[in-house]
Each structure stands twice: as C-alpha cells, then as structure tokens.
Amino acid sequence: SVVVITIDGPSGAGKGTLSQLVAKRLGYHLLDSGALYRLVALSAYKLNVNLQDEQAVADVASKLDVKFDVTGDTTKIFLAGENVTDAIRQEAVSMNASVVAAYPKVRAALLQRQKDFAQAPGLVADGRDMGTTVFPQAQVKVFLTASAEARAERRFKQLQQKGVAVNMEELVKDIKARDDRDTQRATSPLKPADDAVILDSTSLTIEQVLNAILAYVR
Ligand code: CDP
Incomplete structure (x- = not known):
C-alpha cells in the first residue's frame, strides 16, 4: 500500500522546505495543500468572487483548474x-488563503483532490490537517x-532574498493573526493528531529536522 507521511504545523515552521526534502530523499510524491x-x-x-460568500468561494474551489508541473526540484503551478x-x-x-480555509464548504470541496495525491510509492503531505482530517491513516x-x-x-529572510520590502513587526502580527484563524476555526483546526510526533524547530537547523523526520520514518 501507499506510504503517507504527514507534516502539519503553523505558518513558517519550515514544513514546505522539509516536506520537499523528505519527498526527494524517499522518492515520494508531494502534496502542498496550502497551495x-x-x-x-x-x-x-x-473571478471577482466575494470572499465573504462561502458558497461562491466553495464553487471556485470545486472548479479549480490547477496543474502541478514537477520537473526535478522545481514545481510550477498553473491556474x-x-x-x-x-x-x-x-x-x-496568504491572508486571503487563511480566510477561505476557514470555510467548511471550501475544505470539503478540496478533500478528494488532496486524497488523490496518495500514489505509489508514497506521499509527503504538507499542511494543517493532513494527519487529522485528510490522511488519518x-x-x-x-x-x-x-x-x-x-x-x-x-x-x-525569505522575502528579503526575493527583494520584497517587509517590516518585522508586521510579519509577527500577520503570523499571529493567521495562527489564530487556523487554530480557532471550527472545521479541521490546526492541532497535532493524537498520534503525531511534535518537533519544535525553533533552535534546530533544516538538516537536524530532516534527520529527525527520517528517523521516524525508519
Ligand atoms: O507557507 P505557509 O505555512 O505560510 O502557508 P501555506 O501552508 O501555504 O497555507 C496557506 C493557508 O492555507 C494557511 O494560512 C492556512 O490557513 C490554510 N491551510 C489550511 O487551512 N489547511 C491546510 N491543509 C493547508 C493550508
């Protein structure tokens, strides 16, 4: 059967980078559910759809015409x-994504699309509710x-590298606002699955986190 590794957590914990590295190391597929x-x-x-209109946004979600184009280390995303x-x-x-993610109908509309990523030999799924809702097994x-x-x-640092002017205080505020929305929503709130291992990367390097995750896989 298909092996599924879920990596959930709040914004900026390093899930994206780590999920990519783990998938590459194991030759697995990758699901960037945040995308x-x-x-x-x-x-x-x-499409000029009102973000406050849950049903209209859910319709956008179910009709989403998206293609993930993977070549080597880079993935291009086409809408x-x-x-x-x-x-x-x-x-x-980012802000609007966390707003639409709070809608149960939007989450439901994206559920099967996410499950379909689980293909042989395995999948690394990056998100907020991969271990709790999408891939409980x-x-x-x-x-x-x-x-x-x-x-x-x-x-x-990421934004600076891209040449985007940012203000540190604003970023902390934005991250906390998104954390609040992600943890307080009624459907699939951000929280560890009962059987998840919790890894705090505050003072770990990418390499250290990668090795810790690979150790759990073995
Ligand atoms: O990269 P970052 O962690 O900042 O964001 P992301 O993983 O691309 O996700 C963007 C937004 O989608 C998050 O702020 C969440 O509100 C939402 N999201 C979610 O609700 N469930 C997921 N499985 C993945 C993302």
Missing part, C-alpha cells in the same frame, strides 16, 4: 493555464512547530 487554499484565494480574486507559482506566495494571498505524522518570532524571522 490549494492559496489557489482558491487567488482564483476567487481573479487555468497561467503560471501562478510566484503570484500565490504574495502576502495578500498515515503511517508517520509529524507536527512541526517553532516560536512565532522564529517563524516571522524565517519569512523575513
């Missing part, structure tokens, strides 16, 4: 044929966390 919520937010914006790989990473989209569940300040710091 799906980002795509819903971006698509709703492009209705348009390359939106960079566009979905903008701060405004996963063989390995990791909950990756770090202090809000450490997470804001990482995001700050």
Whole structure:
C-alpha cells in the first residue's frame, strides 16, 4: 500500500522546505495543500468572487483548474493555464488563503483532490490537517512547530532574498493573526493528531529536522 507521511504545523515552521526534502530523499510524491487554499484565494480574486460568500468561494474551489508541473526540484503551478507559482506566495494571498480555509464548504470541496495525491510509492503531505482530517491513516505524522518570532524571522529572510520590502513587526502580527484563524476555526483546526510526533524547530537547523523526520520514518 501507499506510504503517507504527514507534516502539519503553523505558518513558517519550515514544513514546505522539509516536506520537499523528505519527498526527494524517499522518492515520494508531494502534496502542498496550502497551495490549494492559496489557489482558491487567488482564483476567487481573479473571478471577482466575494470572499465573504462561502458558497461562491466553495464553487471556485470545486472548479479549480490547477496543474502541478514537477520537473526535478522545481514545481510550477498553473491556474487555468497561467503560471501562478510566484503570484500565490504574495502576502495578500496568504491572508486571503487563511480566510477561505476557514470555510467548511471550501475544505470539503478540496478533500478528494488532496486524497488523490496518495500514489505509489508514497506521499509527503504538507499542511494543517493532513494527519487529522485528510490522511488519518498515515503511517508517520509529524507536527512541526517553532516560536512565532522564529517563524516571522524565517519569512523575513525569505522575502528579503526575493527583494520584497517587509517590516518585522508586521510579519509577527500577520503570523499571529493567521495562527489564530487556523487554530480557532471550527472545521479541521490546526492541532497535532493524537498520534503525531511534535518537533519544535525553533533552535534546530533544516538538516537536524530532516534527520529527525527520517528517523521516524525508519
Ligand atoms: O507557507 P505557509 O505555512 O505560510 O502557508 P501555506 O501552508 O501555504 O497555507 C496557506 C493557508 O492555507 C494557511 O494560512 C492556512 O490557513 C490554510 N491551510 C489550511 O487551512 N489547511 C491546510 N491543509 C493547508 C493550508
């Protein structure tokens, strides 16, 4: 059967980087579930759909025309044929993604699409509710966390590298606002699965976290 490894946790804990590395090391597929919520937010914006209208946003989610184009280490993401790989990473989209992710109908609309990523030989699933809701039967569940300040710091460096002007205080505030929305929503709130291993990456390097995760897999 297909091996599923779930890596859940709050924004900026390093899930994206780690999930990619683990998937590469094991030759597994990768599900970036956050990208799906980002795509819903971006698509709703492009289609002029009111973000306050849950049903309308859920319709956008169920019709989402998305393609993940994987070549080697890079994944290009296409929305209705348009390359939106960079566009979905903008701060405004991050904010709106966490708004649409709070809608139960949006989460339901994306459920099967996510389950379909579980293909041989295995899958690394990155998100908030991979171990609790989407893949409750996963063989390995990791909950990756770090202090809000450490997470804001990482995001700050990432954005700086891209030449995006950012303010550290704003970033901490944004991260906390998203944490609140993610943990307080009624459907699939951000929390570790009962059988997840909790890893705090605040003072660990990427290499150390990678080795810890690979040790759980074995
Ligand atoms: O990279 P970062 O952790 O900042 O965000 P992301 O993983 O791309 O997810 C974007 C937003 O989608 C998050 O703020 C969550 O609100 C939401 N999300 C979710 O609700 N469930 C998931 N499985 C993944 C993301």
